[in-house]
Amino acid sequence: MQTKEELKTTHDSNRDTGTPRWVKVFGIIGIILVLVFVILHLAGGGFHGHTAPMEHGGQQP
Amino acid sequence: MSMSPALRKFALTAHVTASVGWFGAVASFLALAVAGLTSQNPQIVRAAYLAMGLTAWWVIVPVSLASPLTGIIQSLGTEWGLFRHYWVLIKFVITIPATIILLLHMKPIGHLARVVAETTLARGELSGMRIQLVANAAAALVVLLIATALSIYKPRGMTRYGKTRQRESMQ
Numbered sequence: 067m068q069t070k071e072e073l074k075t076t077h078d079s080n081r082d083t084g085t086p087r088w089v090k091v092f093g094i095i096g097i098i099l100v101l102v103f104v105i106l107h108l109a110g111g112g113f114h115g116h117t118a119p120m121e122h123g124g125q126q127p
Numbered sequence: 128m129s130m131s132p133a134l135r136k137f138a139l140t141a142h143v144t145a146s147v148g149w150f151g152a153v154a155s156f157l158a159l160a161v162a163g164l165t166s167q168n169p170q171i172v173r174a175a176y177l178a179m180g181l182t183a184w185w186v187i188v189p190v191s192l193a194s195p196l197t198g199i200i201q202s203l204g205t206e207w208g209l210f211r212h213y214w215v216l217i218k219f220v221i222t223i224p225a226t227i228i229l230l231l232h233m234k235p236i237g238h239l240a241r242v243v244a245e246t247t248l249a250r251g252e253l254s255g256m257r258i259q260l261v262a263n264a265a266a267a268l269v270v271l272l273i274a275t276a277l278s279i280y281k282p283r284g285m286t287r288y289g290k291t292r293q294r295e296s297m298q
Contacts, residue, residue, distance in 0.1 A: 086284035089213045096221070 130204035138201040145193035146278075150271040152186045157264035163239075164257045167250075173243040179260070180240025183233060191226045195219070211289025214277045225270045232263055 130138060156179055163175035198218065202209040210216055235256045242248060285293065 086213065086282070088282050089217070089284055092217060 129206075135201070135205060138197060138204060142194065142197035142201050145190045145197055146271070146274065149187065149190040149194050150268070150275065152182060152190060153264055153267045153271060156182055156187060157261065157268060160257070160261045160264050164254075164261055169247045172248055176239045176243040176248070180236055183229075183236045187229065188233070191229050195222045195226060198222070208289065208292070210286055211292060212281075213284040213286060214281050216286060218274045218277050221270050222274055225267055228263065229267065232260070236260065 159175040159179045159182070163172050163179065166172050166175070199209060201207075202215055202219075207215055209219060239248075239253065239256065239260070242253070
């Protein structure tokens with residue numbers, strides 16, 4: 067866990083304004099991945115839905 | 128709300144155990160999913176999907192709930208907070224959807240387990256679902272790895288809310 071000295075150091079470095087670059091990069095990658103996920107699910111893309119399909123002998127389990 | 132050092136350690140132990148346990152369980156799940164998808168041996172395929180059903184319900188679901196829960200408890204009980212530091216906030220943001228997506232995928236996992244319990248899965252049968260389980264497990268592993276890395280490295284950066292709270296506490 068963070069000590070008081072580390073917290074002070076964090077405070078000193080966090081006096082910088084604006085969102086850190088790594089957060090922005092994370093956010094961009096995250097948005098791209100969410101879009102890919104949504105597109106894949108909407109397009110079908112060989113993936114099945116979350117409900118049980120009727121592939122197996124045409125019978126529901 | 129601040130926890131005593133002893134309680135803080137207990138909460139941290141619970142959180143690390145649940146989180147790393149979640150990672151290990153998903154890694155095992157992925158290995159089983161790959162085996163179920165690729166093996167030519169019907170017995171291995173059967174065993175894999177049966178094991179995946181058991182593992183998912185009895186290990187992965189509990190730790191996937193325990194991990195964010197203990198994380199929230201721990202963050203609120205320490206100076207880190209839940210919304211003050213970006214690394215904590217991002218962990219929270221990526222872990223909650225991972226838990227939700229897991230719970231949504233319990234149906235196909237259970238379905239496959241029931242199918243192989245009753246009969247032999249033909250090659251290529253339910254392939255879409257089987258491929259999806261591999262893909263989702265792999266994606267979950269990446270998310271959990273990122274969360275673990277964030278926990279260790281704790282990259283610097285306070286949110287606007289965190290900076291405001293810090294200014295208030297300094298006054």
